[in-house]
Amino acid sequence: MPTTVRTRVAVVGAGPAGLVLSQLLADAGIESIVVDSRSRSEIESTIRAGILEQNTVDLLRAIDPGTRVDTVGHRHDGIELRFGDEAHRIDFPALVGRSVWLYPQHEVLKDLLALRLGAGQDLRFGVTVAGVDEGDPEHPAVVGTDAQGEAVRIEADFVVGADGSRSAVRATVTGSRSGGYFREYPFAWFGILCEAPPSAQELIYSNSEQGFALISQRSPEVQRMYFQCDPDADATAPSEAEIWDTLQARVPGTTLHEGRIIQRDVLRFRSFVAHELRRGRVALVGDAAHTVPPTGAKGMNLAIADVVLLAEALRALLAEGARDERLIDSYAERALDRIWKAQHFSWWMTSMLHVAPDATDFDRRRQLGELRSVVESEAGRTYLAEAYTGWPARA
Numbered sequence: 001m002p003t004t005v006r007t008r009v010a011v012v013g014a015g016p017a018g019l020v021l022s023q024l025l026a027d028a029g030i031e032s033i034v035v036d037s038r039s040r041s042e043i044e045s046t047i048r049a050g051i052l053e054q055n056t057v058d059l060l061r062a063i064d065p066g067t068r069v070d071t072v073g074h075r076h077d078g079i080e081l082r083f084g085d086e087a088h089r090i091d092f093p094a095l096v097g098r099s100v101w102l103y104p105q106h107e108v109l110k111d112l113l114a115l116r117l118g119a120g121q122d123l124r125f126g127v128t129v130a131g132v133d134e135g136d137p138e139h140p141a142v143v144g145t146d147a148q149g150e151a152v153r154i155e156a157d158f159v160v161g162a163d164g165s166r167s168a169v170r171a172t173v174t175g176s177r178s179g180g181y182f183r184e185y186p187f188a189w190f191g192i193l194c195e196a197p198p199s200a201q202e203l204i205y206s207n208s209e210q211g212f213a214l215i216s217q218r219s220p221e222v223q224r225m226y227f228q229c230d231p232d233a234d235a236t237a238p239s240e241a242e243i244w245d246t247l248q249a250r251v252p253g254t255t256l257h258e259g260r261i262i263q264r265d266v267l268r269f270r271s272f273v274a275h276e277l278r279r280g281r282v283a284l285v286g287d288a289a290h291t292v293p294p295t296g297a298k299g300m301n302l303a304i305a306d307v308v309l310l311a312e313a314l315r316a317l318l319a320e321g322a323r324d325e326r327l328i329d330s331y332a333e334r335a336l337d338r339i340w341k342a343q344h345f346s347w348w349m350t351s352m353l354h355v356a357p358d359a360t361d362f363d364r365r366r367q368l369g370e371l372r373s374v375v376e377s378e379a380g381r382t383y384l385a386e387a388y389t390g391w392p393a394r395a
């Protein structure tokens with residue numbers, strides 16, 4: 001017999017989406033249990049996203065007095081676009097009065113875990129969810145196993161799948177684990193973390209004849225850089241010298257500060273939006289609901305934007321004395337408005353900046369024409385700045 005517990009909201013996944021949701025629910029007086037298959041140290045050490053939109057930073061400041069986004073993170077007021085022999089800065093505050101922050105996702109997660117555990121959140125590590133039992137549709141139950149292999153059952157008034165791109169909850173909402181709109185790209189990113197000082201103060205997105213490169217930063221001592229590669233590339237194959245030659249050739253005009261490479265990985269590109277985001281008393285947020293290629297730096301930001309809408313809907317549905325279903329009924333429609341704009345922006349940045357393996361001379365010249373039409377027009381630069389820093393929340 002499984003150990004059975006009861007709660008108001010069962011949240012599967014202690015990534016940015018699940019942890020922010022548990023905080024917003026607690027603020028509304030709604031109890032939740034959060035489970036994650038990984039350990040706390042695994043969650044706190046996985047290197048992923050790095051760019052936070054203005055809305056995300058405003059929210060973290062509002063919900064977490066201990067956030068280190070302003071002390072460890074860095075505000076970035078622009079990015080540089082490189083193509084041909086040209087370098088163009090997109091000045092965010094001048095164009096849209098907003099900025100982004102470079103603050104790694106694992107640091108955000110350290111802050112959020114400290115916040116939630118400090119507040120007494122029931123947060124269970126090492127619990128792997130297999131699916132959702134909808135035997136009683138008013139009280140769906142999360143079922144899985146704990147770190148000792150014992151069966152676990154969490155009965156709730158609402159279940160949220162915040163369990164990332166391989167979501168186990170998705171099948172309950174869409175009817176299948178893969179049910180959604182999907183696009184795969186013919187290239188990937190070869191990413192490195194290296195011990196070196198920054199090579200540039202802001203991110204450089206470079207479209208070069210050899211392919212795309214992104215020069216990013218992490219801290220004064222460690223940097224993150226990427227270059228376009230084949231999706232089947234072997235991350236262990238190239239020597240450090242070959243990696244530096246590849247990166248350097250793609251950012252002519254900048255001398256990269258080289259250093260020991262301490263991590264390398266190949267990141268495949270996928271765009272995905274689940275056909276449904278909610279069914280009855282089960283909903284999806286974040287990467288469980290959608291994934292974007294990383295070029296527009298939208299993934300974590302979009303996850304948190306979903307959560308803001310869902311928390312509002314759950315407050316209306318579940319808070320003391322409330323039983324208003326209108327916001328939960330419109331959750332998917334309201335979330336999809338931003339999701340598809342972010343999908344378009346991520347696809348657009350990806351297509352504009354990467355060189356497709358079958359690109360013809362026509363394709364290359366058209367792409368350079370597109371880049372020029374963006375940087376030479378205030379309307380073009382403004383669209384990029386508005387989307388990159390994140391569309392303001394709708395009133």
Ligand SMILES: Cc1cc2nc3c(=O)[nH]c(=O)nc-3n(C[C@H](O)[C@H](O)[C@H](O)COP(=O)(O)OP(=O)(O)OC[C@H]3O[C@@H](n4cnc5c(N)ncnc54)[C@H](O)[C@@H]3O)c2cc1C
Nearest residue numbers: 013015016017037049050129163164286287298299300301
């Ligand atoms: C290399 C890289 C770079 C990126 N760069 C950026 C960027 O610059 N900006 C940006 O906004 N986004 C970026 N992203 C995307 C971003 O990291 C994700 O969009 C974000 O993590 C989504 O948050 P989430 O909470 O929805 O899911 P996740 O962070 O994936 O969290 C899901 C959690 O659920 C747990 N889980 C999964 N399955 C189960 C199960 N069956 N049972 C229990 N627990 C489970 C997992 O252990 C995990 O902790 C990047 C991603 C990668 C890989």
